[in-house]
Amino acid sequence: MATQDTISSPAAASSRQLNDPALLRRRYSAERRFQAYGLAAIMVALFFLVVLFTSIISQGWTAFLQSSIRLDVTLDKSEFTDADGNVSDKAIRLANYAKLGRDALQNALGIEKPGRPEKRKLKELLSRGIDTQIRDVIEADRSRIGQTVPIWLLASDNVDALLKGSIDRDVPEARRQLDNRQVAWVDKLVEEGRLEKKFNWGLFTFGASSQPETAGLGVAIIGSFFMMLIVALVAVPIGVAAAAYLEEFAPKNTLTDIIEVNINNLAAVPSIVFGLLGLAIFINFMGLPRSASLVGGLVLSLMTLPTVIIATRAAIRAVPPSIREAALGVGASRMQALFHHVLPLALPGILTGTIIGLVQALGETAPLLMIGLVAFVVDYPVTPMDPATALPVQIYMWASSAERGFVERTMGATLVLLLFLFVMNAAAVYLRRRFERKW
Amino acid sequence: MSTWLITVGLLAAAAAAYLLSLFKARATVKGEVSKLHSRLGYYGSYAAIWTILPALLITFIWTAAEPQVIRSLVEKDLPQSVQSQPDALKSLALGRIASVAEGLPKLSEDEFKVVEKARLGFAPMTDAQNILQEKGVVLGSTPEPYVISAGYDQVIYKQNSRWMITGIAALLAVLGFAYSYFSIRPRLKARNTVENVVLGTLIAASTVAILTTVGIVFSVLFETIHFFSEVPPAEFFFGTVWDPRFTSVGRELSGAEGQFGLIPLLWGTLFISFVALLVAVPIGLFAAIYMSEYAGPKLRGFAKPVLEILAGIPTIVYGLFALVTFGPFLRDTGDLIGLDIAASSVLTAGIVMGIMIIPFVSSLSDDIISSVPQALREGSYGLGATKSETIKKVVLPAALPGIVGAVMLAASRAIGETMIVVLAAGIAANLTLNPFEPVTTITVKIVSQLTGDLEFNSPQTLVAFALGLTLFAITLVLNIYALYIVRKYREQYD
Numbered sequence: 001m002a003t004q005d006t007i008s009s010p011a012a013a014s015s016r017q018l019n020d021p022a023l024l025r026r027r028y029s030a031e032r033r034f035q036a037y038g039l040a041a042i043m044v045a046l047f048f049l050v051v052l053f054t055s056i057i058s059q060g061w062t063a064f065l066q067s068s069i070r071l072d073v074t075l076d077k078s079e080f081t082d083a084d085g086n087v088s089d090k091a092i093r094l095a096n097y098a099k100l101g102r103d104a105l106q107n108a109l110g111i112e113k114p115g116r117p118e119k120r121k122l123k124e125l126l127s128r129g130i131d132t133q134i135r136d137v138i139e140a141d142r143s144r145i146g147q148t149v150p151i152w153l154l155a156s157d158n159v160d161a162l163l164k165g166s167i168d169r170d171v172p173e174a175r176r177q178l179d180n181r182q183v184a185w186v187d188k189l190v191e192e193g194r195l196e197k198k199f200n201w202g203l204f205t206f207g208a209s210s211q212p213e214t215a216g217l218g219v220a221i222i223g224s225f226f227m228m229l230i231v232a233l234v235a236v237p238i239g240v241a242a243a244a245y246l247e248e249f250a251p252k253n254t255l256t257d258i259i260e261v262n263i264n265n266l267a268a269v270p271s272i273v274f275g276l277l278g279l280a281i282f283i284n285f286m287g288l289p290r291s292a293s294l295v296g297g298l299v300l301s302l303m304t305l306p307t308v309i310i311a312t313r314a315a316i317r318a319v320p321p322s323i324r325e326a327a328l329g330v331g332a333s334r335m336q337a338l339f340h341h342v343l344p345l346a347l348p349g350i351l352t353g354t355i356i357g358l359v360q361a362l363g364e365t366a367p368l369l370m371i372g373l374v375a376f377v378v379d380y381p382v383t384p385m386d387p388a389t390a391l392p393v394q395i396y397m398w399a400s401s402a403e404r405g406f407v408e409r410t411m412g413a414t415l416v417l418l419l420f421l422f423v424m425n426a427a428a429v430y431l432r433r434r435f436e437r438k439w
Numbered sequence: 440m441s442t443w444l445i446t447v448g449l450l451a452a453a454a455a456a457y458l459l460s461l462f463k464a465r466a467t468v469k470g471e472v473s474k475l476h477s478r479l480g481y482y483g484s485y486a487a488i489w490t491i492l493p494a495l496l497i498t499f500i501w502t503a504a505e506p507q508v509i510r511s512l513v514e515k516d517l518p519q520s521v522q523s524q525p526d527a528l529k530s531l532a533l534g535r536i537a538s539v540a541e542g543l544p545k546l547s548e549d550e551f552k553v554v555e556k557a558r559l560g561f562a563p564m565t566d567a568q569n570i571l572q573e574k575g576v577v578l579g580s581t582p583e584p585y586v587i588s589a590g591y592d593q594v595i596y597k598q599n600s601r602w603m604i605t606g607i608a609a610l611l612a613v614l615g616f617a618y619s620y621f622s623i624r625p626r627l628k629a630r631n632t633v634e635n636v637v638l639g640t641l642i643a644a645s646t647v648a649i650l651t652t653v654g655i656v657f658s659v660l661f662e663t664i665h666f667f668s669e670v671p672p673a674e675f676f677f678g679t680v681w682d683p684r685f686t687s688v689g690r691e692l693s694g695a696e697g698q699f700g701l702i703p704l705l706w707g708t709l710f711i712s713f714v715a716l717l718v719a720v721p722i723g724l725f726a727a728i729y730m731s732e733y734a735g736p737k738l739r740g741f742a743k744p745v746l747e748i749l750a751g752i753p754t755i756v757y758g759l760f761a762l763v764t765f766g767p768f769l770r771d772t773g774d775l776i777g778l779d780i781a782a783s784s785v786l787t788a789g790i791v792m793g794i795m796i797i798p799f800v801s802s803l804s805d806d807i808i809s810s811v812p813q814a815l816r817e818g819s820y821g822l823g824a825t826k827s828e829t830i831k832k833v834v835l836p837a838a839l840p841g842i843v844g845a846v847m848l849a850a851s852r853a854i855g856e857t858m859i860v861v862l863a864a865g866i867a868a869n870l871t872l873n874p875f876e877p878v879t880t881i882t883v884k885i886v887s888q889l890t891g892d893l894e895f896n897s898p899q900t901l902v903a904f905a906l907g908l909t910l911f912a913i914t915l916v917l918n919i920y921a922l923y924i925v926r927k928y929r930e931q932y933d
Contacts, residue, residue, distance in 0.1 A: 038732075038733060041725030055764040239644075264918075272857045273855070366857035370889050
């Protein structure tokens with residue numbers, strides 16, 4: 001028969017081929033090649049990861065240092081008095097701090113009677129943020145007016161860039177941001193120990209600013225904190241309750257099937273669509289304020305809800321049925337079995353899932369752009385209704401700024417964000433290791 | 440009282456109700472709590488629920504409805520001349536009234552009296568105007584008397600409404616407490632009632648997910664219909680030119696309407712996603728094969744979590760990497776070998792996005808390959824096949840539907856991805872086949888149309904919702920189909 005023919009003759013042929021050493025060699029080398037492709041794929045992925053981190057760390061770590069100049073500032077009394085010679089709040093607010101700083105710098109460099117262009121060049125070495133710095137010193141103790149006090153004043157972003165080596169000294173003077181004299185002044189200040197790179201606390205405390213040296217993450221960190229708080233207060237209770245219902249009580253019918261599919265699908269909806277939802281419902285329909293971290297928190301809550309539900313369901317499912325049955329056996333109701341036995345045992349898993357949801361929410365940018373968190377906010381938000389920004393949004397805003405100083409800050413902010421995420425992930429791993437139970 | 444205060448008050452009342460009922464339940468059985476139907480605490484919770492729940496529900500419903508009700512009351516009292524004005528002017532008048540209503544509570548008691556007298560006709564209206572203007576309330580150049588009257592009315596309505604809802608909440612709380620307190624008997628099934636309420640709460644929580652989807656669909660759909668009333672759908676879906684003409688001034692000057700063609704954006708989105716999949720699918724798939732078939736537990740235990748890190752990095756970080764490092768690198772490399780590659784191009788965004796979705800492909804494929812039964816492999820080994828032949832001829836064909844599902848999920852992720860393309864793909868809507876040129880995507884345009892300070896009802900803003908709906912529809916189809924395949928496939932071997 002035909003089938004027998006097809007079996008017998010190729011079988012004889014292939015048995016000849018199978019013993020052929022050349023064929024075997026080919027097959028084995030194909031095997032090795034295949035294995036190498038797999039290994040290479042993993043290596044390529046790891047390589048990308050390493051490149052990503054090195055590029056961010058190498059460009060970002062300098063943001064944690066900031067050049068400051070120690071100057072003996074003479075707080076000349078005439079600067080802080082109004083027309084009738086009294087020190088007043090208004091006079092302090094309006095004082096010419098730029099001049100005070102420039103005079104102090106001039107004394108430190110030993111320049112006498114500088115002309116107009118020199119004055120301008122001196123001024124360029126100091127940040128515009130020195131106003132607040134000197135004012136803070138005065139407000140802390142008004143008796144200092146009339147004295148000469150040493151203050152660490154922020155250097156301008158160009159001086160900072162020069163010290164960090166991102167302004168090339170070999171570039172011709174005409175194309176360099178600082179001319180030869182300014183460079184010489186900077187070198188002199190460094191030699192005298194007046195100009196130093198110190199740890200940049202401002203990166204964590206300042207609000208929005210158009211100058212890189214006085215721009216910080218303060219507002220963004222508080223905004224992100226508020227949003228995480230809202231996500232924890234909204235998404236977690238709702239998510240746990242929904243998961244408990246679906247796992248323990250829901251009858252198997254079309255409605256629960258729809259809920260299931262819906263939750264899985266919601267987890268894969270593009271995040272930007274949640275931003276549209278927030279804009280249409282929370283802002284236009286419910287009239288909540290734009291740029292408020294409350295709206296951001298609510299949008300992120302809806303977005304993390306599926307994550308929390310899926311994680312909680314897995315945690316509840318991992319509790320063996322014997323626990324439930326024992327509880328029911330001694331007369332507990334199903335609700336009592338859930339709240340007294342199942343949920344406490346599932347708690348570590350729920351916590352891990354919650355942290356993963358929070359991590360996801362903390363890194364999310366796109367939906368927040370829709371609801372006005374892209375805002376220039378200088379003052380710290382006090383309540384979740386105040387205008388704020390979020391960490392990733394701040395990174396986005398700095399990334400779109402043109403000044404060189406912002407590139408470094410952007411990378412620095414990214415490092416801060418990654419650090420937060422790393423700590424939260426580590427907490428999740430620790431919880432899982434510490435409380436994991438094998439039944 | 441504010442809703443917040445009412446809530447706090449009700450919570451306190453509920454706590455009191457809890458304790459009182461606890462004592463009563465204990466007293467009815469003279470301390471022998473085993474004679475009660477339910478455990479003691481349930482009687483307390485029973486009364487607490489009756490005290491707080493109806494009152495709280497009414498308060499929330501009223502708080503949500505209050506602004507509309509007051510608005511319509513105020514509007515009804517406006518003079519005929521205002522009511523007959525077109526909507527735009529009317530809403531301007533309402534805005535002025537609202538600012539008066541906001542200013543009034545800032546007045547001192549004496550000042551408020553003057554406004555009150557003016558409203559009731561005992562004092563000239565100009566007195567009230569002067570006082571308000573001193574407090575910085577914007578009244579417009581020629582303040583009409585009805586604005587202040589209406590503002591005053593609005594404040595009074597609001598006060599009355601607050602008093603009313605406080606009263607109603609208190610009444611409901613007292614009634615609820617009384618009913619539950621007097622119904623406490625040893626045979627009362629307190630636990631069953633409490634548990635039913637808890638169950639109701641759990642069910643309500645599980646519908647939030649559905650409500651979210653419904654909310655997304657309706658809010659986006661509603662604005663999209665709004666958009667289509669100004670721009671015909673055919674022009675949107677089949678238009679090949681994207682030129683929204685940002686300002687209305689520009690429209691007046693040039694005399695041309697904005698053009699909202701979806702095709703260039705859709706093309707950009709699909710092109711970038713295709714490049715991303717070209718990167719992610721081979722790497723992810725080979726990584727998954729190696730990890731599930733070849734790697735020892737040590738390498739697997741190291742490589743799998745490290746790959747997952749790629750999935751945990753926020754997309755803004757990838758975007759930044761593409762913008763600052765990878766884009767310039769590609770451009771310089773292009774210069775070296777004589778190719779003209781733009782810093783933000785299809786290639787830049789696509790490759791970086793591909794890196795991002797590697798773990799989506801690899802971890803799902805890994806699960807699926809691992810779930811192919813061992814017996815299939817062993818059958819193949821028994822016939823003399825090498826490991827790679829087994830994988831190519833037996834395991835992969837068996838796992839193919841699941842892998843297709845995984846790739847579709849990754850594709851949906853790539854299509855909806857925003858931050859990478861916002862930072863690294865460009866903003867010009869190009870219909871190009873050249874991967875070295877910038878293109879733009881649906882998500883980029885949603886962001887750029889909505890982040891400006893535009894009036895909300897212009898087609899320039901509304902188009903974002905039409906784009907959002909398109910995006911939602913595409914990803915929904917991909918997701919549901921992929922989830923269906925993956926799920927069905929898993930069941931097959933379980």
